[in-house]
Amino acid sequence: MNLPAGDVAALLPIGILMLGGLVLLMTEVFLTSGRRGYQAGLTVTVAALAAIAAVAVPPAGRIFGGQAVVDAFSIFVTVTVCGGLALSALVGAPWLHARGAERGEFYALLLFAACGMCLLGSAADLLVAFIGIEVMSLSTYALAAWMRRGRKPAEAAFKYFLLGAFSSALFIYGAALVYGATGSTLFSSIGRASGPLLTTGLGLVGAGLAFKIAAVPFHLWTPDVYEGAPTPVTAFMAAGVKTAAFAVLTRLLVVVFAAAGLGSGTFVKVVAVLALLTMLFGNLLALPQRSVKRMLAYSSIAHAGYLLVGIVSAGAAGAREGALSSVLFYLAAYTATVIGAFAVVGALERRAAPGEEPSDAWDLTRLAGLARRRPGLAFAMAVFMISLAGVPPSAGFIAKLLVFKAAISAQAYGLAVVGVLTSALGAYYYLRVVVYMYMRAPEAGDEPVLSPALTVALTASALTVVVLGVGPESVAALARAASTMAP
């Protein structure tokens, strides 16, 4: 198969990210450990270049015989992933530096994972999607094991790897069944066939993706992995992996929902049940958590539930555009918010002596009295918590508004009501963080790890959250434009 030059050029952002990763790997060989401060900066530059390239190169539409698509949707996903990548790199630098674990491979792996994520945004074929998932996942497995000497990180990495491999197997097996039923792995071929083989195949593919987005009941790995992985990696996983997995799931399900042969609305109902369970259990399980990191892990499950509500709404033809744009806006808002929140958690995390694993490394008491010790840090965290809770004026509120608006115009009233009620439940545990920061006396403890890079990341994400909450028009319009996928 010869590669048309235009099709390759359309994947320029992915190429830039890949090149950046390779450059980092090469320079790593020649540098002594003292000169590694530039890596985060290089990663941010590469991410910015990739995002610019994504916007600058005109969308090519279907490429490689329809196996991938470069349209406004994929561009939106690419820019969101690159934003998440840049923020995570900035958060990662001081965290790794404080632990003496700063090496170029970390950033290279981040960049490679981002390649997979961007590819997932464009994938319109089950095999391309599989390649994207594997490129993304293999990098994140390695990243999760970055601090491999501890018991928790090792457990987290191993669990993530095992369950990730399992979900990949489900996905590829499902893809095989779909190929058996339709004779093709293109998403667009799904509409042309019907029957139990196709339904089973799609079910398995869906289950594989449900693992990645951490939908209940496929969420069991999430709390342990999110807690055990290095905090900057958790931030990147919560933002990037979620964005990418939702992008491919959205593109797939839009086709599936429209396919006449699959029984009217069966898949919509299945996703609706998943959404319901995910919202309910994500929020309920987050309630009793004392570890902020674990609470954020469950909260990320809950947010997957709200995103699924957006996807369900896309099942109603009249509400599709609003639903898809709500999912995109939500992903952008969540990326900024969750990376910011994990950044604060990472800065406050108790640094263990070698061989020691304190169980209270992320306990709520770490935040006690933060408003007096570090007013800026506390304010930023409060902004993130308010956004996660969906209280106006914040990005999280507008995102929820869009999702529930889509649900109501799709006449999914039950989902909308459960959604707002569970988000009220969420307000309780997000506010508990604010209570600790603003209303409790400080406790003696080591100082938070702050650095210019972290300040930049926190400022950028807090500003994004506020700007998206007060003046969401431009991003909402972009998301709206991106919701009309290329045919």
Added chain:
Amino acid sequence: MNLLTLVVFLPLAGAIAASFFPAAERGQHRALALVVSLATFLLSLGLWFGFSSASGAPEFQFEVNVPWIRTLGIGYHVGLDGVALLLVMLTTALTPIVVLSAWNAVQERVKEFMISMLVLETAMIGTFAALDLVLFYVFWEGVLIPMYLLIGIWGSDNRLYATVKFFLYTFVASVLMLVAIIYVGGQAGGTFDYVQIRQSLHVSGSAQRWLFLAFAVAFAVKVPMFPFHTWLPDAHTEAPTAGSVILAGVLLKMGTFGFFRYAMPLFPEAALHYRSAIAALALVGIVYGALMCFVQKDMKRLVAYSSVSHLGFVMLGLMALTAEGLTGGVYQMLNHGVSTGALFLMVGILYERRHTRLISEYGGIARQVPWIAATFVIVTLSSIGLPGTNGFVGEFLILSGTWVGRLARAPWFSAVAATGVILGAVYMLVLVERVFFGPMNNPKNAKLPDLSLREWVVLAPLLILIGVMGLVPQPFLDPAKPAVDRLLARFAAAEQRLREQDPARPPTTGSQPPGFAATGAQSPALAGRD
């Protein structure tokens, strides 16, 4: 620049400016907050004098309507009708008073306190000014965070419990309103503009009832109506004085205002359907709140329960759906803001001296602090509605409006509510008696200082308002008249629609025919109205 927009956002601008001052400069923060809130009040006087209550004047004045989030049909649409104007004035007048009252009481984290106060003011004014449902919701929820901080940081011992309870109650109730708002926006063709929605909204009977309930529960929690009131005593008791004054003075009015502006005019048929039930709950609130006052040991808790009772009057007046009842309800909103605000200030003044709010710790202090006693008595008389004070005008209008209204068994409602007035007089006078008169048994009270100059400045405006609003109510009733008339016309139209479906339906809105009205005397204040 639009004057109303300036009034809404000037406090926020002040808060942003304050955030650049170092936290150690506490005096600067106090002064800045006072200057900004006074400037806001002075600007809002422009609204007061610029507002036209003439019959031909536009319904909403000082209007601005620019798109905010175009893709969603959300606009920055603000404007004031007479009722909103009165409540905005109440807000801008109370805020500088509250800032001044917290001058010495708040010694810790002054910067954060003043910033919260100013942000709160913007959110409150915005709630009353908004003419877009989502914008309204944003301001409505925006009130929660600063209030949550005010109670949680500067409150007393059990503040964390109280503040979380306050936040969760209000938030849970409001999110259902958000669903209803989104639904209404969809039904109205993708716009959230209040004026357009009110014109074009057509929803079926059952949907309308659900929507009304979603709005009504959010507002009822805020009012608070029995049985949604349980957060209020905790929040009031634990809040700092400034928080209590704002909570009682303005925040509770957001609930009654919500009924008046949103729940009732948007869904008149449903409002008619649930009207008796709401009026009955209001009645329960009146009596229950009053009875609870008798057993309170804590002065603040007592005043909090009296708020439940007073707000019950407001709701009863609104549900009477007569000109007198609605006008009285609106007037009583202002009265409650003034008198209960003043009561909380008085309790705060005592608390600053003795650091206790227990009634039993006081007794016979009138001799020691005659001026505190005198002002307390005046405020009490206003609160129990003595003729000549503002409270009388409101309660009288509500009771007579309910009496002549067409609520089923209206005279009974009026009669039972009147017992609330009597009970109110009893518990308030008992409170005055136990705190200020009788023998002074507690030696700790022997050296209490009387009102300072600053405290005089804090209380004087409220005392003046009590007298002025009691003797010359007309300037405060006039702005409300067009809004009340429009609401009544809307209900008359809704009734007409209902009668087309069911010709046998008896009339339920407006006053009884003139023959009956002889028993319900017209208030002198309303003599020139019709």
